Amino acid sequence: MTIGSVPVRFGITIDRARCMLCGRCVENCPYDVFRRDEDTIHVNSRKCVACHRCVAMCPRDAISIRQRPVDYRDHPVWTEEVREAIYNQARTGKIILAGMGNAKPYPVIFDRLVLDACQVTNPSIDPLREPMELRTYIGKKPKKLEFRYDNGDISLETTLSPNLELATPIMVGHMSYGAISLNAQKSIAMAVKETGTFMGTGEGGLHPSLYPYQDRMIVQVASGRFGVNIDYLERGAAIEIKIGQGAKPGIGGHLPGEKVCEDVSCTRMIPVGSDAISPAPHHDIYSIEDLKQLVRSLKEATSWQKPVFVKIAAVHNSAAIAAGIARSSADAVVIDGFRGGTGAAPRVFRDHVGIPVEAAVASVDAKLRSQGIRNEVSIIASGGIRESADVAKIIALGADAVYIGTAALVAMGCRVCGTCYRGLCPWGIATQRPDLVARLDPEVASKQVANLIHAWTLELSELMGAAGINSIESLRGNRDRLRGYLLDESTMRVLDVKPVGA
Numbered sequence: 001m002t003i004g005s006v007p008v009r010f011g012i013t014i015d016r017a018r019c020m021l022c023g024r025c026v027e028n029c030p031y032d033v034f035r036r037d038e039d040t041i042h043v044n045s046r047k048c049v050a051c052h053r054c055v056a057m058c059p060r061d062a063i064s065i066r067q068r069p070v071d072y073r074d075h076p077v078w079t080e081e082v083r084e085a086i087y088n089q090a091r092t093g094k095i096i097l098a099g100m101g102n103a104k105p106y107p108v109i110f111d112r113l114v115l116d117a118c119q120v121t122n123p124s125i126d127p128l129r130e131p132m133e134l135r136t137y138i139g140k141k142p143k144k145l146e147f148r149y150d151n152g153d154i155s156l157e158t159t160l161s162p163n164l165e166l167a168t169p170i171m172v173g174h175m176s177y178g179a180i181s182l183n184a185q186k187s188i189a190m191a192v193k194e195t196g197t198f199m200g201t202g203e204g205g206l207h208p209s210l211y212p213y214q215d216r217m218i219v220q221v222a223s224g225r226f227g228v229n230i231d232y233l234e235r236g237a238a239i240e241i242k243i244g245q246g247a248k249p250g251i252g253g254h255l256p257g258e259k260v261c262e263d264v265s266c267t268r269m270i271p272v273g274s275d276a277i278s279p280a281p282h283h284d285i286y287s288i289e290d291l292k293q294l295v296r297s298l299k300e301a302t303s304w305q306k307p308v309f310v311k312i313a314a315v316h317n318s319a320a321i322a323a324g325i326a327r328s329s330a331d332a333v334v335i336d337g338f339r340g341g342t343g344a345a346p347r348v349f350r351d352h353v354g355i356p357v358e359a360a361v362a363s364v365d366a367k368l369r370s371q372g373i374r375n376e377v378s379i380i381a382s383g384g385i386r387e388s389a390d391v392a393k394i395i396a397l398g399a400d401a402v403y404i405g406t407a408a409l410v411a412m413g414c415r416v417c418g419t420c421y422r423g424l425c426p427w428g429i430a431t432q433r434p435d436l437v438a439r440l441d442p443e444v445a446s447k448q449v450a451n452l453i454h455a456w457t458l459e460l461s462e463l464m465g466a467a468g469i470n471s472i473e474s475l476r477g478n479r480d481r482l483r484g485y486l487l488d489e490s491t492m493r494v495l496d497v498k499p500v501g502a
């Protein structure tokens with residue numbers, strides 16, 4: 001007796017009266033949902049992942065997709081998700097892979113925080129008429145500045161550490177060539193150059209066609225050390241050591257061999273078609289002292305000219321770890337929350353391991369302040385930043401800047417279908433198949449990503465102006481501008497925010 005088939009996830013219908021048999025749905029669907037037979041378009045709904053490419057490309061708006069047209073029998077404990085996972089694993093005996101971020105309906109802390117606005121006694125600032133300082137510096141800040149006075153001339157005596165200068169506190173996080181297409185990486189590179197910010201390479205090396213944008217790149221050194229050599233390190237504006245990732249804390253990475261084409265193999269420095277497996281730990285880092293050695297080695301290799309970041313997944317003891325990182329000579333700590341997107345992660349990790357970035361950033365900021373080492377590192381928040389209000393809230397909780405990931409992909413056309421790991425992204429983003437990659441025009445996509453960063457920056461300056469704040473520096477860690485709404489007392493204690501009305 002077999003388990004039999006499970007209900008289809010999505011049901012597709014074609015309005016036959018509107019369909020003109022142009023065949024675009026057949027051409028555009030890489031999952032073979034559509035098949036043309038003489039004068040009929042046949043549909044196999046079971047193969048549909050709801051990427052919406054067919055809907056977007058149909059010239060007659062003839063296609064509609066419904067979620068779960070035949071559902072599971074309802075049960076509050078044995079949910080359809082639980083049952084489907086069991087059927088799946090009973091059949092295959094394998095770990096279930098999933099894409100994108102945590103899909104559990106946990107409450108989102110951002111949505112239970114509200115921002116402040118000035119009224120009467122503390123006038124707001126109009127960002128259209130008054131200067132707003134959105135510029136952000138990432139790196140160590142001196143405790144004090146010393147000057148030399150010489151015959152009326154004043155010069156700075158303090159040696160400043162290398163910092164990245166951002167025109168906006170919004171950067172694009174690490175998505176490697178291999179996980180996403182070269183056209184997607186180029187689009188992001190062009191967008192960050194236009195908006196005066198930075199992007200991460202991910203752990204896939206740096207493709208030569210991105211060299212013109214190298215001064216906008218944060219080059220990543222992860223546990224697999226793919227693509228890392230001295231040329232790579234010297235090209236980047238900053239270096240990031242990736243210890244962990246919010247979507248899958250505690251485990252390494254896996255790029256399937258099918259995605260390792262000739263070009264990807266060159267940048268990663270691995271054979272074509274071989275799986276790129278990053279180990280869970282760095283095999284040379286088992287303590288803060290080991291981490292310090294790597295940070296200082298990377299600095300030494302690049303003549304102490306580049307800031308070095310350390311990225312960790314948001315976990316229960318992030319604050320203590322971040323304090324160690326701040327003492328390791330690193331210049332920034334990146335905290336990646338459990339809603340962070342990913343190309344492929346075991347579903348059980350994606351949905352059950354880690355903590356929200358809001359709580360992690362607040363506790364890291366508090367710990368660094370309490371130990372008097374907040375100026376030693378900048379804090380970059382990532383994992384689940386969805387809109388400009390999230391940026392304002394996380395900065396008020398203590399971050400200096402954010403990385404966005406999924407939001408940038410959505411700006412390029414991603415429909416969050418969650419099947420990046422299959423390598424068939426119909427939008428040309430998470431794929432290496434040449435015909436699919438060609439669907440993404442970097443000129444167009446880069447404009448969309450730049451527009452998004454620009455729009456969020458404008459909204460951020462409006463939010464700051466309304467709160468009577470005219471610089472990111474004054475918003476950073478300014479929890480008095482936040483109030484918890486329907487948040488439990490213990491979470492508010494961790495965030496160190498008051499409830500609404502207080």
Ligand code: SF4
Pocket residue numbers: 014018019020021022023024025026041057058059060061062063
């Ligand atoms: S794309 Fe639309 S109009 Fe063209 S064949 Fe498919 S359903 Fe018909």
Ligand code: SF4
Pocket residue numbers: 051099100409413414415416417418419420421424425426427429430
């Ligand atoms: S990048 Fe492509 S495959 Fe991945 S979620 Fe977005 S649309 Fe789906």
